[in-house]
Amino acid sequence: MATELFRNDRHRVIVFNDLVRGDDGVQANQMLILHGDQSMLLDPGGALLYTPLSMAVARYLPLKQLTYIFASHQDPDVIGSADRWLTYTPAKIVCSKLWGRFVPHSVPHYMETGRDRYVLLPDEGAELVLGDTAVQCLPAHFLHSVGNFNVYDPIARALFSGDVGSSMVTDEPYAPVHDFRGHLPKMEGFHRRYMASNRACRTWVHMVRQLDIDMIVPQHGLPMQGPQVIGAFLDWMDELRCGVDLMTAPGKFTASSVIRPLSAT
Numbered sequence: 001m002a003t004e005l006f007r008n009d010r011h012r013v014i015v016f017n018d019l020v021r022g023d024d025g026v027q028a029n030q031m032l033i034l035h036g037d038q039s040m041l042l043d044p045g046g047a048l049l050y051t052p053l054s055m056a057v058a059r060y061l062p063l064k065q066l067t068y069i070f071a072s073h074q075d076p077d078v079i080g081s082a083d084r085w086l087t088y089t090p091a092k093i094v095c096s097k098l099w100g101r102f103v104p105h106s107v108p109h110y111m112e113t114g115r116d117r118y119v120l121l122p123d124e125g126a127e128l129v130l131g132d133t134a135v136q137c138l139p140a141h142f143l144h145s146v147g148n149f150n151v152y153d154p155i156a157r158a159l160f161s162g163d164v165g166s167s168m169v170t171d172e173p174y175a176p177v178h179d180f181r182g183h184l185p186k187m188e189g190f191h192r193r194y195m196a197s198n199r200a201c202r203t204w205v206h207m208v209r210q211l212d213i214d215m216i217v218p219q220h221g222l223p224m225q226g227p228q229v230i231g232a233f234l235d236w237m238d239e240l241r242c243g244v245d246l247m248t249a250p251g252k253f254t255a256s257s258v259i260r261p262l263s264a265t
């Protein structure tokens with residue numbers, strides 16, 4: 001089912017949250033921004049998602065009119081279906097310059113998609129024009145990918161934060177979270193392991209505090225809406241020790257498990 005997060009006469013934001021079933025992979029959201037006759041699909045996911053997502057998107061616009069595919073980073077749950085979107089739509093893929101030579105690895109040579117199908121973002125980010133407005137592609141490097149971007153939509157006042165702010169949910173209805181403490185257990189373990197370091201978190205928080213945000217919309221789990229939960233989340237991220245902060249020297253290696261090939265029966 002699609003959820004409309006924002007709508008006015010020129011601008012809509014739609015989230016598809018239930019196209020990846022938990023038993024196929026981690027739950028993931030795909031976001032569609034429509035502005036006039038221009039459009040942007042964010043983090044469209046891997047091969048398993050192409051058919052259901054393309055059918056869902058086609059209810060809002062003909063695929064032949066899709067303007068941009070945005071990839072926050074290089075993971076398969078983000079942009080594993082690049083070949084199909086390049087084949088069946090005229091959209092350009094917007095991603096970090098670091099991934100410009102890696103994303104094409106999922107695109108067969110016979111497709112002959114040239115460099116003109118990619119918009120490669122510099123490390124400092126860029127503004128991306130969408131009709132008579134623009135969204136901002138904001139740096140979020142090392143959270144968790146080395147070349148990682150968020151998208152800020154100034155009309156919806158929404159920050160599409162990729163893996164940052166993600167929560168692990170199962171069957172909860174897709175609705176904004178307002179209580180941070182109740183939500184924290186669903187995000188804590190993921191952030192401690194997947195976010196690179198406190199320095200990366202702080203750099204991001206410092207930038208995000210300067211935006212006028214009503215909603216943070218992550219790639220996994222539920223959005224957070226309103227000043228209370230967003231303020232509490234930013235405070236938590238500012239202090240979070242994670243990734244390499246938590247590494248300890250293992251000393252001499254001792255295997256805690258042994259893996260063997262399956263024996264023939």
Ligand SMILES: [Fe+2]
Pocket residue numbers: 073075144163
């Ligand atoms: Fe990721």
Ligand SMILES: [Fe+2]
Pocket residue numbers: 075077078162163219220
């Ligand atoms: Fe992800």
